[in-house]
Amino acid sequence: MTRVTRRYKFAASHRLNSSALSDQQNRELYGKCNNPYGHGHDYVLEVSVAGPLDADSGQGVSIPALDRLVNGQVLRDFDHKYFNADVPEFLQDLVPTSENILRVIEDRLSANWTKVFQGDWPRLESIRLQETKRNRFELRTH
Amino acid sequence: MTRVTRRYKFAASHRLNSSALSDQQNRELYGKCNNPYGHGHDYVLEVSVAGPLDADSGQGVSIPALDRLVNGQVLRDFDHKYFNADVPEFLQDLVPTSENILRVIEDRLSANWTKVFQGDWPRLESIRLQETKRNRFELRTH
Amino acid sequence: MTRVTRRYKFAASHRLNSSALSDQQNRELYGKCNNPYGHGHDYVLEVSVAGPLDADSGQGVSIPALDRLVNGQVLRDFDHKYFNADVPEFLQDLVPTSENILRVIEDRLSANWTKVFQGDWPRLESIRLQETKRNRFELRTH
Numbered sequence: 001m002t003r004v005t006r007r008y009k010f011a012a013s014h015r016l017n018s019s020a021l022s023d024q025q026n027r028e029l030y031g032k033c034n035n036p037y038g039h040g041h042d043y044v045l046e047v048s049v050a051g052p053l054d055a056d057s058g059q060g061v062s063i064p065a066l067d068r069l070v071n072g073q074v075l076r077d078f079d080h081k082y083f084n085a086d087v088p089e090f091l092q093d094l095v096p097t098s099e100n101i102l103r104v105i106e107d108r109l110s111a112n113w114t115k116v117f118q119g120d121w122p123r124l125e126s127i128r129l130q131e132t133k134r135n136r137f138e139l140r141t142h
Numbered sequence: 143m144t145r146v147t148r149r150y151k152f153a154a155s156h157r158l159n160s161s162a163l164s165d166q167q168n169r170e171l172y173g174k175c176n177n178p179y180g181h182g183h184d185y186v187l188e189v190s191v192a193g194p195l196d197a198d199s200g201q202g203v204s205i206p207a208l209d210r211l212v213n214g215q216v217l218r219d220f221d222h223k224y225f226n227a228d229v230p231e232f233l234q235d236l237v238p239t240s241e242n243i244l245r246v247i248e249d250r251l252s253a254n255w256t257k258v259f260q261g262d263w264p265r266l267e268s269i270r271l272q273e274t275k276r277n278r279f280e281l282r283t284h
Numbered sequence: 285m286t287r288v289t290r291r292y293k294f295a296a297s298h299r300l301n302s303s304a305l306s307d308q309q310n311r312e313l314y315g316k317c318n319n320p321y322g323h324g325h326d327y328v329l330e331v332s333v334a335g336p337l338d339a340d341s342g343q344g345v346s347i348p349a350l351d352r353l354v355n356g357q358v359l360r361d362f363d364h365k366y367f368n369a370d371v372p373e374f375l376q377d378l379v380p381t382s383e384n385i386l387r388v389i390e391d392r393l394s395a396n397w398t399k400v401f402q403g404d405w406p407r408l409e410s411i412r413l414q415e416t417k418r419n420r421f422e423l424r425t426h
Contacts, residue, residue, distance in 0.1 A: 001282075018342070136289040137286055198302050
């Protein structure tokens, strides 16, 4: 079994502010990420998928199929957008931290997986989001 | 136990074309990677090896020994070569996809492991091959 | 559960020489890393920590708390220092290989963990040290 990791980029902005906390608590928790008008990042998204090798093709995962899924379900809605106002999942109470962005990405990929991949394989193994050169977040799904 | 990852580079070219498929099927499956005269990549190969620390030396793996193994069994035969014509494993039916290149690398390292490493440790943990900045493939062996 | 990886840098110098070995053995084992006056590296340290998401904050790990721990226990003592003469753990018999530096970092983080993190979570998952662009060492703690 081979694991394939595909790397995508998108630019987006967000503001970290939780409706469950007071203004003072939000400033203490999120620091400058709580500034009122949001700020942007050049996000790097890595999606890791694994599957057994097909003997004829020498491949375990169709990368064009994975690209269609990620482009259609994630990049098209996220790139050059303001999470807090443009992405439905974050319009209410969900704070667009990298951790929550990863959860939303996983939900979207899983819910639409069978549109591009049939059968038991390949399966989603891990999603990683690099917010800055100093911060990387990972959600392992297997 | 510490895991040591050593990074190597080689430039090589390949053409993806499976003898089990028709010309039309090959074009659909591999896209521009099926173009008749091949194309090149600056591959980045990472080999991860783990072993218990030796108390005297403070090391778990002899990096010069690992380099000898990888240079002699992989880089010398792959660097500045055309996989389809120059590397024996790919002369017949095996398509030089990154997945299959990883399998060949694993076979070569495993078959010659005891020439440079004696005893139970260190052991090969993982081999990763970066084909482009967007694609990375991993074969985990432990 | 989300894994957060935070990246730090420090510049330090070391000489690899084991008191358990003869001069000849040291030269053979460590090569140019045994040269008498030491040599420096721009180390890259990655610390991975995991914890369950807090529903209100959308975060699993307080990055400012992690930074306080790593800055206070590691970077302040290591940056722009000579391991063999400046860092207490290496003044006697411990050779400042990357493997041993990782062990010292783990000891320091673990011993002071509860000063910044209370409760069962987050926990330390992995520490990685990149000595050069070709060498990376990892100590997995979970």
